[in-house]
Amino acid sequence: MDNILTYLLQLPSGYIWLIFLTENILITFGVLFIGSFFYKGRYSTKDWYLCAVTNVLNTVVTFAGYRLWEHQYIVIDTHFSWWMLPHFIILFLAMDLLMFVFHIIIHKTFLYKAVHMLHHEAVDPSPIDLFVLHPVEALGFGSLWLLLLLIYPFNIYGIIIYLVVNVIFGLIGHLGMEPLPSAMLQWPGIRYLGTSTFHHNHHQDIRYNFGFYTSIWDRIFRTYKQQPPSY
Numbered sequence: 001m002d003n004i005l006t007y008l009l010q011l012p013s014g015y016i017w018l019i020f021l022t023e024n025i026l027i028t029f030g031v032l033f034i035g036s037f038f039y040k041g042r043y044s045t046k047d048w049y050l051c052a053v054t055n056v057l058n059t060v061v062t063f064a065g066y067r068l069w070e071h072q073y074i075v076i077d078t079h080f081s082w083w084m085l086p087h088f089i090i091l092f093l094a095m096d097l098l099m100f101v102f103h104i105i106i107h108k109t110f111l112y113k114a115v116h117m118l119h120h121e122a123v124d125p126s127p128i129d130l131f132v133l134h135p136v137e138a139l140g141f142g143s144l145w146l147l148l149l150l151i152y153p154f155n156i157y158g159i160i161i162y163l164v165v166n167v168i169f170g171l172i173g174h175l176g177m178e179p180l181p182s183a184m185l186q187w188p189g190i191r192y193l194g195t196s197t198f199h200h201n202h203h204q205d206i207r208y209n210f211g212f213y214t215s216i217w218d219r220i221f222r223t224y225k226q227q228p229p230s231y
Contacts, residue, residue, distance in 0.1 A: 001078045001156055009070065020062040024055045028131060031171045035127025039176045043128045050118070051131040054138050061142030065149060074146075075153035087158030091148065092165065092213060098144045100217040103210040106137065112206075125174040125203050169213050173199035192216055201225055 008016060028051065043051075068074040077083065106116045115134040122129045133141075148154075172179075178197045184190060185197065194213050202209035208225035211218050218224035 001080075005078065008066070016066060017059065017063055020066070021055070021059045024058045024062065027167055028055055031130060031167065032127050035171060035175060038179065039126045041126060041176075043126070047128045047132055050133065051128055053135060054131040054133050057135055057138040058142065061139065061146065064142075065146050068146065068150065074149045076149075076159070077153050077155045079155070080157060081155065084155040084157035084161065087155040088161040088165075090152075091154060091158060091162040094148055095145065095162070095166070096211060096213040097217060098148070099141060099212045100210050102140060102144060103212075104221075104223075106140075107206060107210065111136075120203060120206060122174075123203055124176055125200065126176045127171060127174050130170045130174045165213075169194055172196050173212070176200075192219075198226075201227060 008019075011019075065074060069076060077087075106112055115136045118134045119129065119132055119137065122132065149159075173194060173196060175196045178185075178195065178200070180190070180195060185195060192214050194211055194215060198209055198211070198215055205225060208223050209215070209218055210223055215224050
């Protein structure tokens with residue numbers, strides 16, 4: 001891992017930007033490819049345009065994080081150690097809380113009509129809706145991520161695990177159907193996670209289910225709603 005990071009430092013900025021853009025594009029098409037096994041509909045030109053804009057803005061966030069790391073504002077532990085697991089759990093729960101708060105704010109203020117309503121045009125979300133975001137929203141979520149990295153020197157492998165899990169939850173939340181059997185949704189470990197049903201219910205009733213990875217904060221702040229969505 002140290003060799004990879006050292007190699008990046010030797011590359012021109014344009015090459016690094018291109019690497020990060022390619023990474024984000026591959027993630028997007030990976031999500032859409034997996035999602036195609038569940039969602040059989042077509043995407044509009046507007047969806048593709050907003051998806052492309054979000055990819056560029058995600059690249060901006062990634063590049064900003066790289067620059068902050070390059071100038072040592074962000075410190076990353078590159079050792080392969082057991083710390084990657086607790087660091088992943090901290091990132092998972094902290095980002096879930098921060099995004100929950102941010103999500104509540106944009107729903108309860110003028111930002112809903114100005115920013116977030118765009119995402120909620122999809123009452124029955126599809127995989128591409130993970131990337132159908134207003135630019136302010138895309139940069140807002142990215143800023144929360146950079147804020148956490150600025151606060152603490154997380155382990156690189158914990159970061160990678162979190163980023164993979166983040167994409168998985170994003171895809172699950174916008175599948176447009178529930179891949180898990182209804183009985184499994186009640187299992188102790190799963191019932192508190194942000195399943196496809198959990199987020200689909202949010203798209204159908206914007207007063208509830210503001211969490212992303214878990215329903216913990218919604219349960220605490222009484223914004224949790226559980227019912228089968230009208231897929």
